[in-house]
Amino acid sequence: MSVLDHGRPPADDLALVAVARRAGRIRTLVIAAVLLAALAALAIVALMLGDRVVAPGDVLTTLLGGGSGGDRFVILGLRVPRLLLGLMVGAAFGLAGAVFQSLLGNPLASPDIIGISQGASAAAVAAILLAGWSGLAVSFAAFGGAVLVAGLITVLAARHGVAGSRFVLVGIALAFLAQAVIGYMLTRSDVRDAQSALVWLVGSLGTVTSEELTSTAVGLVVLVVALAAVSPRLRMLQLGDEAAAGLGVRVTPARLVITLIAVGLAAVATAAAGPVVFVAFVSAPIARRLLGGTGPALVVSALVGALVVTGSDLIAQHAVSNLQVPVGIVTGIVGAPVLLLLLARSNRSRGTA
Amino acid sequence: MLTFTRLATRILGFIALLVVVLLAVGASLLLGSRSIDVAAVLDAVFSRGTKGVEQMVVLDLRVPRTVIGLVAGAALGLAGALMQGLTRNPLADPGLLGVNAGASLAVVTAIAFFGVTAPSGYIWFAFGGAALAATLVYAVASGRTGPSPLSLTLAGAATTAVLTSFITLILLRDLDTLAQYRFWSVGSLVGRDVSTVATLAPFLVVGAATALLLGRSLNSLALGDDVARGLGQRVGLTRIVAGVAIIFLCGSATSLAGPLVFVGLVVPHIVRRFVGADYRWILLWSMPLGAALLVIADTIGRLISPPSEVEAGIVVALIGAPVLIALVRGNKAVTR
Structure with a gap:
């Protein structure tokens, strides 16, 4: 209402706000889509790797109900539960x-x-x-x-x-x-x-x-x-x-x-x-820097959290052979440098963060 | 008139704090699993004659831990006030710059890979680790105009997380190191070498002097970077100088007593309650209060379950947390 009281025609301003809003929403959507794709790729890798390596095609057929008995046991019995727990925990912390x-x-x-x-x-x-x-x-x-x-x-x-x-x-x-x-x-x-x-x-x-x-x-x-x-x-x-x-x-x-x-x-x-150390702390700042805004960024934070935990668990299981490291160790080692890099980059581009 | 009264209160309060420190020192020398009377303590400290068992206990055990408690406590209190002013964040702790984690990782490395076993051997590792970590935090957080409070805070916490992960990784693979490290890591004044105070004295003195001179700069920083610049402050320079002072103070304190976390957080909050927002006074008061808190905590730790002891770092949290909660509840200013 009060906008109309001003002398200038408000239509331009409102249009500008709308454009900016739409740009922000599109950026959020794009980033969420990219993160989702990354999550899907990570998930497939996580289901493939282990003592018994399963080909990506076989992973998909197993998930869809086919596959050999051994594949079904390893993937559905062991790897899917762990993956799901990682996704949920990461999203919840984020x-x-x-x-x-x-x-x-x-x-x-x-x-x-x-x-x-x-x-x-x-x-x-x-x-x-x-x-x-x-x-x-x-x-x-x-x-x-x-x-x-x-x-x-x-x-x-x-x-x-x-x-x-x-x-x-x-x-x-x-x-x-x-x-x-x-x-x-x-x-x-x-x-x-x-x-x-x-x-x-x-x-x-x-x-x-x-x-x-x-x-x-x-x-x-x-x-x-x-x-x-x-x-x-x-x-x-x-x-x-x-x-x-x-x-x-x-x-x-x-x-x-x-x-x-x-x-x-x-x-x-x-x-x-x-x-799981640091996931809750790091997810939102990473999400906010990806989005370039200051809002709560809930969806993107959840995705970042899931990504950090899933990725870290992958590294925790397979990076050092013969040693299963708890995932919380890797979230610190992986998640923190990501935040540090983003900070360093935003400092260089803007002068101050 | 009003300002005069406030000035008088602040000076008298400071003197009262010094008295508290003296009382704490007295208690620390007198009390313990073996209670020793005043005469014997005075005899031990001042006479040059032959020493009995009681005098030995005082000289070899109680004087060193009291001295270390005083020095480490004062340094941490001061560094905490500096840190909160620097980051404009009342939640900041000197450990936030990565100092504690850096020192801890260096000490773990010393134990695990270099076979260092005596706490006196940890000093330079701890100090070097603290300095390296804090430098890294500053480097990451600094843009063209120097680090902003937000980027310092985030970079500090992130660095702490990376370093802590490496510490845990080493500890999980190496039982012997865990066996030693867990005692260093809670923060304790027992079994530390008092001569390290002399070794670290240059850092402590330079750090404390610098910190005390920064009060006015922190006051204008509190108004925001732009206002501070308008007042003729060189904001970036102030942040670097304050950072160096924090590294000197915290690095020394951590080398002396292990990673004590709570002192630097709680002391400035208590002080602010009495002197308000003027950093010149916050910094000045934080030193004796930090010293008193740590020495008192150490003394209480000796008395809880004799003959065994509870480490000072644990007692500090047990006393400090309720105090902080009471302060926060009573203070409307904190809530904005």
């Missing part, structure tokens, strides 16, 4: 990081920094070292730890509403507490047990069960649908609380709901694979 970073307006505010991962880790390490648990029980402990920390952060940070920076600082304080507890347990336990706890602490896709796969998938679908429903409000909250309130968003409940969804995403992923 989404969780993107939501936290844009909701809290701080690039450091990813679940691996504000205590969610550390809470999960402390619970899991306690389960491994003190209770001697393994497998699915550890996953449940981790989920419980993540939710507990998230609840603590929310309760402790809730005063005059859940404000972003207070949430993050309380989270970081709890992260350090959990870290101290982990350090204490690691120094007090047998060094062999400490090493197996360490494997969990970096994150690994090595042991996938079908129950784990189902529970992760169900959790992920529910959370993604919920996120899709609230994502317009996330976009408005990014403009600042006052602006969002002006646009009709009820700021405090909206923040709380979005936070809970992001916590859920991080908790589900961490329970399934451990706190």
Whole structure:
């Protein structure tokens, strides 16, 4: 309305905005398509490689229901579950990081920094070292730890509403507490047990069960649908609380709901694979630099996360022969340099990032 | 009148902090699994006569760890304040520049591949690793006009992640290294060589002096790069100088006590609560507070479950986290 009050004819301005919007949307679509293609290629390679190498054609026929008995066992029984878990975990971490970073307006505010991962880790390490648990029980402990920390952060940070920076600082304080507890347990336990706890602490896709796969998938679908429903409000909250309130968003409940969804995403992923280092932190910044914008970039972040985890797991399994490295080691070694390169490049082209 | 009162409060507060440091030092010398009375402590420190068991405990065990705690704590507090001013990010920790991860990777390498076993042998590895990592972060984050806060933050965290991955890779393949490294990595003041303080003194002094002189520059940086430039600041230069000071301070502290994470984060937050946003005072106060925090944490660690000890790095987090949470809850300014 107010645009019409100005002296100049507004049509040109509006047209310009529309053109720019369309260009942005096209760029997002193109990048998403490229990432999807890369994911598909990676997936086929992941299904091909292993002790028994399967030709790409045979991979496709096996997936479509044909193939020999051996191929069916290796691909459908072993490699597909691991691939699916990697895709889901990566996408969940990518989404969780993107939501936290844009909701809290701080690039450091990813679940691996504000205590969610550390809470999960402390619970899991306690389960491994003190209770001697393994497998699915550890996953449940981790989920419980993540939710507990998230609840603590929310309760402790809730005063005059859940404000972003207070949430993050309380989270970081709890992260350090959990870290101290982990350090204490690691120094007090047998060094062999400490090493197996360490494997969990970096994150690994090595042991996938079908129950784990189902529970992760169900959790992920529910959370993604919920996120899709609230994502317009996330976009408005990014403009600042006052602006969002002006646009009709009820700021405090909206923040709380979005936070809970992001916590859920991080908790589900961490329970399934451990706190795969750095995926949540790195995905959104990479996505944002690919897109050249500052929005939450949810879809692209999820794709980047899936790509980082899948690619890293491929390297983790096959780069060093006779040694299966946990995927979390490789995500750091692979994902971080990508971000560093993007940073260096954007600095050269623009002077400042 | 108002400014005068504020100035007086700040000076008196600083003096009070120094008293707290003195009390902490006293407690650190007196308390432990064996309680030693004041006379014996004074005797141990000041007399040149023959030494009994108690005097030996004080001189050989408690004085070194107290000195190292003071120095490392002061350096970390100062570096943390500098780091938060530099990146304009209240979440920044001196470890963010990759300093801790660089030092840790170098120490792991020293243990695993060079067979270094004594903590005193770690110093130059730790210092060199810290300096290399921080230089890499600066190089990546710097454009034509010097690094921006956002790119420094991201580059620091990314570098930390790469280095941490390599550390874990080595630890997973090498049980003996894990056995040694896990004790260094929690951050502790036990069994460190006090002569390293003298070795690192040049870096510590230069780093601290530089940091304290940067207060005014950080104040104008806080207003944004453009405003700072308008005020006649050379923003890029300030960032480089501050970076070097951080490397000197953190590199030294990490060499002395291992990668202590929490001190540098929490100390500036506590200080800000009392002195406001003026970095000249934040930097000045952060030194004694950091020193006191670390020495007190170390002393408490000795008392929790005698005769065994809990490492200072763990106790710092146990005390510091609730303090930080209480501060954040009480402070409306943090929330904008």
